[in-house]
Amino acid sequence: xxxxxxxxxxxxxxxxxxxxxxxxxxxxxxxxxxxxxxxxxxxxxxxxxxxxxxxxxxxxxxxxxxxxxxxxxxxxxxxxxxxxxxxxxxxxxxxxxxxxxxxxxxxxxxxxxxxxxxxxxxxxxxxxxxxxxxxxx
Numbered sequence: 001x002x003x004x005x006x007x008x009x010x011x012x013x014x015x016x017x018x019x020x021x022x023x024x025x026x027x028x029x030x031x032x033x034x035x036x037x038x039x040x041x042x043x044x045x046x047x048x049x050x051x052x053x054x055x056x057x058x059x060x061x062x063x064x065x066x067x068x069x070x071x072x073x074x075x076x077x078x079x080x081x082x083x084x085x086x087x088x089x090x091x092x093x094x095x096x097x098x099x100x101x102x103x104x105x106x107x108x109x110x111x112x113x114x115x116x117x118x119x120x121x122x123x124x125x126x127x128x129x130x131x132x133x134x135x136x137x
Contacts, residue, residue, distance in 0.1 A: 008065060014067050
């Protein structure tokens with residue numbers, strides 16, 4: 001039972017991080033994580049007795065279930081803005097914005113490219129970034 005609980009909690013952590021992260025890093029690391037865990041289990045499956053196989057399958061099931069619960073709970077918390085202060089939550093809910101994939105760095109990167117190429121001064125870049133920040137609130 002301790003193995004199931006330990007792997008379930010590990011799955012919750014992985015799933016929650018996957019749900020709260022909007023970067024492409026998670027999209028590539030999560031399948032690698034499961035491929036590593038599954039590949040390791042398959043590699044040693046023939047070398048252990050049935051009791052150890054049962055423990056390993058219980059651990060993998062706990063990890064998978066924990067990841068599912070973590071992803072769904074993380075998405076639910078993000079969608080309902082439960083980590084946002086109540087006064088800001090009402091304004092954000094009224095505007096219809098969500099945390100899920102809403103933030104894009106493209107405008108900020110464009111401003112940075114203009115500044116680096118010399119087409120924009122530091123003060124102009126600062127003003128543009130400040131305006132961008134105020135617009136996203």
